[in-house]
Amino acid sequence: MAQHLSYEESVSGVWKGLGLLAAVTVVEVLLSLLKAAEFAENIRPLIYVASLLIIALSVYKAYFIIYEFMHMGYEVKGLAMSVLLPTFLLLWALIAFFNEGDAWRKNREKIEFRNEAKAPVAAPVGLLEDVYMLEEVPA
Template sequence: MGHSHGLSVEEQRKEDIKVGVKGFWILLLVTFAEVAIALFLKDLLPGLVVRLFMIALSLYKAYYIVSIFMHLGSEVGGMAATIVLPMALLIWAVIAFLWEGNYARTNRNAVMDARPGAETPAKETSKETSMRSIDDLPTQLSFQS
């Protein structure tokens, strides 16, 4: 784990094992708390409270793993930011793409079909999906140049 100056190799190994065992027990307790909340408290507490507890405990586990096992807890702020900020942008991008994809899926039939000869707006034939029936599809493909 961390390297302390002035310790022999055996002493450093023992310190590393202590940090690893402590991390194991902390992560085990937090995981048990998450499972207990999911199994036993989900009916007693409102759904939003349960979700907030689960998010908070998951973020704590992620922080602990990154700070202890990935050694970012002892790094300078700039180094930690080069790892944490791109991850935050990745999470934001996933949420944004899911949001936009859901919007496009729910409003798919309201969009005008720009192909020549296509119905406008697109005809919905099934209540389960917004896909058109196989009978409505053209039998031949034609590419206009």
């Protein structure tokens, strides 16, 4: 059976949760500003690490919100999985669609490049060439 908290303990828990979310958000904003800084433009590893940290912190915030504020941490495992599995499928679909869209863009660029390319103009061949030759030969 679940343990019931008093009103004061519940309010204290909510404020702790909000403080944690605020702290994580501040760290995310600082990392974003670090990535946008002028000196960081040429330091690729710094940008990659900051991007990965931002993604990790965002996933943690989503997990915390779902676990605490949506009360998924206190539900039976089957219900929690029925909510989380479609979420993972949605993430997979987003990644797949962006990847497919990028492939379409690259193929479209190839097609446009080929359409703009000029074919070399060859000299006339066949019967027309023979007619020109006959006219040039003195009779």
